[in-house]
Amino acid sequence: MMEPSRQLMTVGNTTSFQDTLKQLSSYGWSIHHADNAQEAFELLNREACRVGLAAIDSSGGSLPLEVDTRPGLSQVQWVAILEHNVLQHDKARDLIYNACYAYQARPIDVRRLDILLGSALGMASLHEDHSISTLFCPDDSYHMVGESPIMQQLYRTIYKVAAAEAPVLITGESGTGKELTARAIHAHSSRCHGPFNVVNCGALPSGLIQSELFGHEKGAFTSANQRKIGIIESSQGGTLFLDEIGDLPLDMQVNLLRFLENLKVFRVGGLQEIPVDVRVLAATHVDLERAVERGEFREDLYHRINVLQVRTPALREHPEDIEPLARFFFQKFSSEKPTRVSGFSRDCAVVMRQHPWPGNIRELVNRVRRSMVMCEHRLITPSDMGLERRQTLSRDADTLQQVRDMAESDAIRAALARNKHKVLHAARELGVSRVTLYRLLEKHSIDKNGGSVNGKTVDPSTSGFVQLTST
Numbered sequence: 336m337m338e339p340s341r342q343l344m345t346v347g348n349t350t351s352f353q354d355t356l357k358q359l360s361s362y363g364w365s366i367h368h369a370d371n372a373q374e375a376f377e378l379l380n381r382e383a384c385r386v387g388l389a390a391i392d393s394s395g396g397s398l399p400l401e402v403d404t405r406p407g408l409s410q411v412q413w414v415a416i417l418e419h420n421v422l423q424h425d426k427a428r429d430l431i432y433n434a435c436y437a438y439q440a441r442p443i444d445v446r447r448l449d450i451l452l453g454s455a456l457g458m459a460s461l462h463e464d465h466s467i468s469t470l471f472c473p474d475d476s477y478h479m480v481g482e483s484p485i486m487q488q489l490y491r492t493i494y495k496v497a498a499a500e501a502p503v504l505i506t507g508e509s510g511t512g513k514e515l516t517a518r519a520i521h522a523h524s525s526r527c528h529g530p531f532n533v534v535n536c537g538a539l540p541s542g543l544i545q546s547e548l549f550g551h552e553k554g555a556f557t558s559a560n561q562r563k564i565g566i567i568e569s570s571q572g573g574t575l576f577l578d579e580i581g582d583l584p585l586d587m588q589v590n591l592l593r594f595l596e597n598l599k600v601f602r603v604g605g606l607q608e609i610p611v612d613v614r615v616l617a618a619t620h621v622d623l624e625r626a627v628e629r630g631e632f633r634e635d636l637y638h639r640i641n642v643l644q645v646r647t648p649a650l651r652e653h654p655e656d657i658e659p660l661a662r663f664f665f666q667k668f669s670s671e672k673p674t675r676v677s678g679f680s681r682d683c684a685v686v687m688r689q690h691p692w693p694g695n696i697r698e699l700v701n702r703v704r705r706s707m708v709m710c711e712h713r714l715i716t717p718s719d720m721g722l723e724r725r726q727t728l729s730r731d732a733d734t735l736q737q738v739r740d741m742a743e744s745d746a747i748r749a750a751l752a753r754n755k756h757k758v759l760h761a762a763r764e765l766g767v768s769r770v771t772l773y774r775l776l777e778k779h780s781i782d783k784n785g786g787s788v789n790g791k792t793v794d795p796s797t798s799g800f801v802q803l804t805s806t
């Protein structure tokens with residue numbers, strides 16, 4: 336897995352940003368220069384420059400950007416450098432709009448520029464014919480794997496929203512990689528050197544939410560022995576990820592909205608507002624529009640956080656990524672702890688494709704981890720993963736959705752039975768959170784003893800879909 340090479344092109348007069356170029360080359364960029372458009376085309380034939388740096392002058396003009404629409408140069412992702420007041424020129428604004436990936440106003444923060452160019456490079460490689468199989472993150476544990484068209488689309492969206500500053504709402508089922516996506520947006524944004532803080536809105540104790548988010552002054556309430564900086568304030572210069580924002584109580588939604596409107600916090604018991612430079616990303620697995628209709632989520636807050644949207648696909652929507660993902664996790668765990676096991680059996684690959692993965696990628700991670708412990712041979716078998724080969728298709732299942740639902744419901748019943756109907760244990764085995772399992776029990780009208788509520792009954796032995804082996 337190779338990252339695209341950091342070749343950067345410049346065209347025309349670069350005297351105004353020579354120091355910047357020197358610093359960029361110390362960050363690993365190879366700089367290639369062309370004096371004019373003709374030389375630029377020749378350069379592109381010789382070197383794989385996918386990213387360019389272009390100055391926009393005080394009249395709003397820029398040689399490389401003005402020739403950008405010609406074939407060849409238009410494949411370069413340009414980042415423009417300019418004085419802030421140049422943005423008053425219509426010509427400069429048009430050039431940025433039509434020809435640039437992003438721009439940076441002087442004074443130039445070269446570390447930010449480096450990140451911006453890195454994102455532009457990622458975007459450029461996605462435009463090329465070949466697809467990428469991994470979205471790299473500076474921290475190895477946060478690489479994103481998947482080569483399917485739907486994952487390529489996700490990577491493109493991540494690069495696009497990373498270059499913007501607006502809030503992002505990340506939607507998707509549990510375990511599909513919403514937090515990972517938020518980390519990728521942060522890592523490819525100009526804020527990547529700042530903190531990335533996560534708040535799980537559903538897990539905050541109700542009495543403490545206000546002070547956890549906004550902080551408090553000493554003496555603000557009985558147990559406030561000292562000043563506490565809230566998580567919003569401690570995200571200064573970085574990104575704040577609000578996970579499961581749909582679980583935020585209504586009164587806290589008002590406070591969050593106020594903060595998002597003026598980007599200032601009031602510590603509990605504080606007298607002055609404190610400005611905080613933070614970008615907010617939020618995630619939810621519930622349908623917030625419906626929550627708004629039901630009066631459970633504020634409409635104004637919904638519009639405020641829903642400026643840009645990213646959806647992480649369910650694993651069943653990209654089954655071609657199941658095997659590469661399983662191999663990725665296998666390699667990751669093998670490098671953490673040496674193993675005699677050398678990979679997955681052919682049978683296992685078939686069964687992994689058949690399984691509906693209600694817990695999505697998190698379930699896959701857990702099953703791979705478990706299989707590496709359970710496996711007694713060189714190759715992992717379906718039963719090492721807690722999966723068994725499908726016997727027959729149900730006669731009653733007409734549509735793909737019905738087949739999936741039946742499989743999901745069977746897997747849940749079997750897990751409950753194996754775990755003596757302890758929801759927490761069954762959830763762990765299925766690789767979903769307890770909350771998700773309760774949601775699924777409701778969806779399939781299963782009571783937690785594995786029976787059916789509302790008089791519905793399903794006999795797993797006749798549905799004949801993926802069964803989990805007893806362990």
Ligand SMILES: Nc1ncnc2c1ncn2[C@@H]1O[C@H](COP(=O)(O)OP(=O)(O)OP(=O)(O)O)[C@@H](O)[C@H]1O
Pocket residue numbers: 478479480481507508509510511512513514515516578620647696697700768
């Ligand atoms: N594309 C991917 N490549 C590699 N690992 C992934 C990918 N997507 C998700 N994962 C892994 O799957 C697990 C679940 O991901 P994550 O926590 O981001 O999901 P989530 O949608 O936020 O879940 P929840 O809604 O339950 O909080 C993590 O271990 C994450 O590293």
